[in-house]
Amino acid sequence: MGSPPGLKPTLTLLLSIISSISHLVQAQGSDSTYPKRGLIYIDGRSEDYDVFTSEQSPLTWYYSYSPWPTLLSWKANFAPMIHGVRDAPEAVRRIQAFVNGSQRLGANTLTHVLSFNEPDGDRASGGSDSSPEHSAEVYLEYIAPLREAPYNLKVSVPATTGSPMGLEWLRGFNESCWDQNPDKGCEFDFVATHWYGDFAGMASWLGTVHELYPDLPIWLTEFAIPQLDDDETREFMNQSLPYLDDLDYVERYSWFGTFRTNDANEWTGDGVSMLNGRGGLSDLGAEYMGGDQQGFEAGQRGQGGGASSSRCSIFFLIACLMVGLSSTVY
Numbered sequence: 001m002g003s004p005p006g007l008k009p010t011l012t013l014l015l016s017i018i019s020s021i022s023h024l025v026q027a028q029g030s031d032s033t034y035p036k037r038g039l040i041y042i043d044g045r046s047e048d049y050d051v052f053t054s055e056q057s058p059l060t061w062y063y064s065y066s067p068w069p070t071l072l073s074w075k076a077n078f079a080p081m082i083h084g085v086r087d088a089p090e091a092v093r094r095i096q097a098f099v100n101g102s103q104r105l106g107a108n109t110l111t112h113v114l115s116f117n118e119p120d121g122d123r124a125s126g127g128s129d130s131s132p133e134h135s136a137e138v139y140l141e142y143i144a145p146l147r148e149a150p151y152n153l154k155v156s157v158p159a160t161t162g163s164p165m166g167l168e169w170l171r172g173f174n175e176s177c178w179d180q181n182p183d184k185g186c187e188f189d190f191v192a193t194h195w196y197g198d199f200a201g202m203a204s205w206l207g208t209v210h211e212l213y214p215d216l217p218i219w220l221t222e223f224a225i226p227q228l229d230d231d232e233t234r235e236f237m238n239q240s241l242p243y244l245d246d247l248d249y250v251e252r253y254s255w256f257g258t259f260r261t262n263d264a265n266e267w268t269g270d271g272v273s274m275l276n277g278r279g280g281l282s283d284l285g286a287e288y289m290g291g292d293q294q295g296f297e298a299g300q301r302g303q304g305g306g307a308s309s310s311r312c313s314i315f316f317l318i319a320c321l322m323v324g325l326s327s328t329v330y
Contacts, residue, residue: 019103031056034290036245038151040222040253041070044263048279050288058290063114063221067094072106080115084128085138092142099151106249114192114221116142116158120169128134138179139186147187154256157213159221162205164197170212187265188213190251194222196268199239210249217251220244233271234284241288255288263327 013268039052050279053074054057059079064070064109069078080098082091097103098110116139119130130138135158158173161168170295177186191213202223209218225236237255244253257264257272260279262269274285280299289296 004130020175034241034245035060035062035154036250036252037241037251037288038062039076040254040256040258041065042258044259045279047302047303048260048275049258051281051296055305056295058294063254065117067091067098069098069105069108072104075107075110076109078108078110078111079114083133083144084119085116085119085130088138088142091202092146095146096151099153107276112154112156112190113146114145114156114159115139118161118166118194119158120160120163120166129175129316133176134171136173136176136180136186140181144186147189154220156190156217158190159187159192159194162193162197162202166193167208167212173223182327190214190217190219192219192221195220196226196256197224198222198225199236199243202240202328204241206247206250219251220253222256223253224268226267226272228271229271230271230283234287234297237284237287257284 030067035058039059039062040047041062043048049071053071053076059076061079062071062074063079063081065081065083067080067082069080069253071078080091080095082095094103095110095113098105101138116128116130116135119132139158143155146152147155157170160169174185191209193205193209195205197205202220206218206220223240225233228236244250255272255274256268259273259276260275260277261270261273261282262277264273264328272284273282274288276282276299278301280301281296283298286296286298286300291297
């Protein structure tokens, strides 16, 4: 029995449309991440992080200022932090437990460890406030062994403030490492650092850190421009992100601002916030997540919207075409 009139042309058209749609869906679901771009988990409402960890998220890694993973269902790389010299013994034991499997990581992976957060800064501002000499002693005793078997983790240089004080601290730390371990000093795999200020200053600071550690990749684990209005802050972000993506010696970066506008501190101002007062993405947050290209928009919350909605719309279109084909045949 022959095909009904018009069936073959209709089938050909339908198959062509489905093929085009399939390529579109694949394009949305692959090569859509920014491999350097990460997330800072800052204490707050857990539901506020859903949009950052959604299926279409372009982010690939996160940290939480502690050795504890906080987003266990997210298929992302978690970088535990040993916040300061006081925390080191317990934090190292916790990290070892994750590696040997006695503590669970959920869907996270673990390959890198961040050491001491702003040891040149005081505790009131989030620093760990320890001398270069004591930090070198604790690093050599507790943290350096994480680089060896059976752990084989990559460990960072302590993340100082992006300032002359931070640079002086690093020089003192390096000297102390060689004084205490003349054969090897303190060995590292990457440099973690922070920057708060304008774009020119950031570029200069990264260049300075690269000159100090020319053989190590850099992680910019905190950066933002404080106390500017929304438009000026977005201008800084739009200038910074492509620069960091293209800079070969920068391996990862994370914006400081994973909080609501009404939770921002006085020093940074609320312009750095990636969430609005209701927990949806701010304009800045949508920009960091890749904007329209990645399926994110201001106000978006949770797992919905974006690329997932686009896929649903595409498959709804296919269903409509199938119904139309059935009507043509019968």
